[in-house]
Amino acid sequence: MTSPQNPPYGTPDTPLLTVRGEAELEVDPEIARIAVTLTARGRDRRTTLDDLTRRNATALDLLKSYGDSVENLSTGALTLTPELEPHRRGERVRTYRGTVRLTAELTDFAALGELATRLADLELTRVDGPWWDLRPTSPAHRTARRHAVHDAVQRAREYAEALDTTVAALLELTDTATGGPRPRSAFDRHTVRFSRAAADAEPQDPEPLDLEPQRIQVHAEVTARFTMNPPAL
Template sequence: MASPPEHPPTPTPYGTPEAPRIAVRGEAHLEVDPEIARIGITVSARGTDRKDALNHLTRRNTTALDLMNTYGDAIEKLETGSFSITPELTKHGRGERIRAYHGTVHITAELTDFTALGELTTRLADLDLTRVDGPWWALRPDSPAHRRARQQAVHEAVQRAREYAEALGTTLAALVELADIGAENAQPYSMEAQSRSMRTTSFDAAALDQPPALDLEPERQHVHAQVNARFTMSPPAL
């Protein structure tokens, strides 16, 4: 009669005296320069009738887009987010009488050339009924900084586990588990000045009949990564 197949013993979550386990956490925090800057542009118009408001809005939207298109590769992405045309009713009197129409267009621009950012921002803000918000600094989703942070977190976990094993007079034997518990762009810890400043270029504003460029200082980005790791080690002599 054939004997039943042997099954390997189920490993216990806490290891065994013959193969003790070490559980550690590795963390990394990097502070790096931003790679992109986003600004929001809101173009507005008002008219006594719908067609009048739309004509003003179309003209101002085209002016803003034409201005941004002159910056070429400095603007990596240009998107129109939303458009609205809203009637304004009179506050007094009976009935629904329309006093005027308000129109808005929201545009988002993503720049990689920070030297052009300050100049573009002020030139946009100088346009009629145009609002500029931002900039919002960020890293690309595939930024090498995220990879460096994850690798650094793993290296720290291995180093920490080795130190625990050395404290027991033994060495690591094998990696049992490596769990990624988060690697993301965290909120900045402070609004301190950057170690490396990026300044906008200057130009003759009077000759161009334009406002001077804003001197914008990019906000440093904080990248955080954490991993949980479990190792087995050779049995220590206690």
């Protein structure tokens, strides 16, 4: 509740000063996220489903073999779609197409390139990513917020100093930042996409990709309302 000595509006005796404080930090990412899409196609529904189940199990076994390097692993949408014969009457199925999507979050970036390459080497498997990010509990968020508050206080003092007076009291502090961490530039939001079609002969193990982490920008913004001691104008 606002006291009579500090009303929520400016008066000659208690001038109101509203400022914005901002902070922008550039930090290393904490997690890398990749998406794995497995596909199976065939004329028989059961055979297609069995192929998809086998490929899903192979991909999961590979991901789990990296132990604690994979912090989170989840299965997304599973689809099995009949594709009808074009330009034909009736419901004659031409083929079945099944897909399943996996999402993995890694904290060991040294293993990321090897794992992504091995996943992409699986038959009818597509890999998208990586997307670099911070944990919601990352201390970088707290640091950015503190810097934004300090920036608001510093700005208020500078405006008051320009009037040969000082800041008296804080009336309100509002967190006005929107959005989360973002990659360093627009180019960094692009993803690497690679896949391998089914093949009769098994190739040799591919050379692992060298995936360099992209630094993350963390933004914080606050709006602060102060009262000032009345200046002598």
